[in-house]
Amino acid sequence: MSISKVLLGCFLVLVFAVTQVQADVVTPNSATATSEFTAFGAPNTAERLIDGSGLDPNSAPGVLDQDHGPDEPTIWFTDVFAPPATDTVDVEFVLHGRWDLSAAHIWNLNWLAGGGTVNSNWRGVKDFTLLVSPDLVTPYSSLGVFSLSKSPDDPNDPSFAVPVPAQVKALGAGADVVQRIKFEIISNFSADIDPNSVAAPEDLLVVGLSEVRFEGVDIPEPTALAISVLGGLSLGLLARRRRKRLV
Numbered sequence: 001m002s003i004s005k006v007l008l009g010c011f012l013v014l015v016f017a018v019t020q021v022q023a024d025v026v027t028p029n030s031a032t033a034t035s036e037f038t039a040f041g042a043p044n045t046a047e048r049l050i051d052g053s054g055l056d057p058n059s060a061p062g063v064l065d066q067d068h069g070p071d072e073p074t075i076w077f078t079d080v081f082a083p084p085a086t087d088t089v090d091v092e093f094v095l096h097g098r099w100d101l102s103a104a105h106i107w108n109l110n111w112l113a114g115g116g117t118v119n120s121n122w123r124g125v126k127d128f129t130l131l132v133s134p135d136l137v138t139p140y141s142s143l144g145v146f147s148l149s150k151s152p153d154d155p156n157d158p159s160f161a162v163p164v165p166a167q168v169k170a171l172g173a174g175a176d177v178v179q180r181i182k183f184e185i186i187s188n189f190s191a192d193i194d195p196n197s198v199a200a201p202e203d204l205l206v207v208g209l210s211e212v213r214f215e216g217v218d219i220p221e222p223t224a225l226a227i228s229v230l231g232g233l234s235l236g237l238l239a240r241r242r243r244k245r246l247v
């Protein structure tokens with residue numbers, strides 16, 4: 001067998017391997033928010049959305065199917081002492097590399113506040129605009145407005161939040177090449193409660209989430225292996241032509 005045929009075979013095997021990848025769980029490299037609650041060392045930063053905090057591995061074998069518990073240190077929410085207007089809050093995720101995303105898996109805020117005695121699920125995200133960018137510099141483009149359901153209460157005691165599953169949002173063709181995702185929050189569920197039931201009007205502005213993952217297929221960058229195979233293939237074909245000239 002000629003060297004060019006061997007190299008061509010290697011190249012086809014590489015192309016086949018690249019095209020056979022499966023959809024995977026995409027955990028962002030970083031998560032940042034325009035407001036976080038960190039007073040007194042509180043851990044309620046956007047990092048709580050991507051570190052698996054609160055997810056229960058006993059509820060399901062796969063992360064995307066696991067329930068998220070209502071413990072306060074495992075969720076992100078805005079600064080309860082100085083909350084910005086809900087519709088000004090952004091959360092941004094940066095992925096490792098670029099992905100063809102098919103869905104977002106979002107665990108809405110389920111929060112037992114007040115030392116584990118007060119159901120604060122009304123602070124969950126209700127409507128938000130989801131935007132994507134193919135890299136670290138291209139301006140975001142919107143995939144539209146998405147809506148989440150409020151996390152459920154304990155049916156036997158509505159004052160208690162309970163573990164929640166992820167809510168799945170299909171992302172469609174607009175998410176073919178994505179490295180950054182931004183949630184521009186529009187509203188929480190504060191309109192569903194009696195304003196007189198909270199201590200201060202600004203409390204109504206607080207908003208948060210419990211965990212976020214994405215689902216998609218990795219978009220391979222040009223690798224040293226692919227470049228070397230292509231280079232070898234070119235050299236092989238060149239050598240073959242030279243041999244032909246010498247015959």
Ligand SMILES: [Ca+2]
Nearest residue numbers: 048053074210
């Ligand atoms: Ca969490």
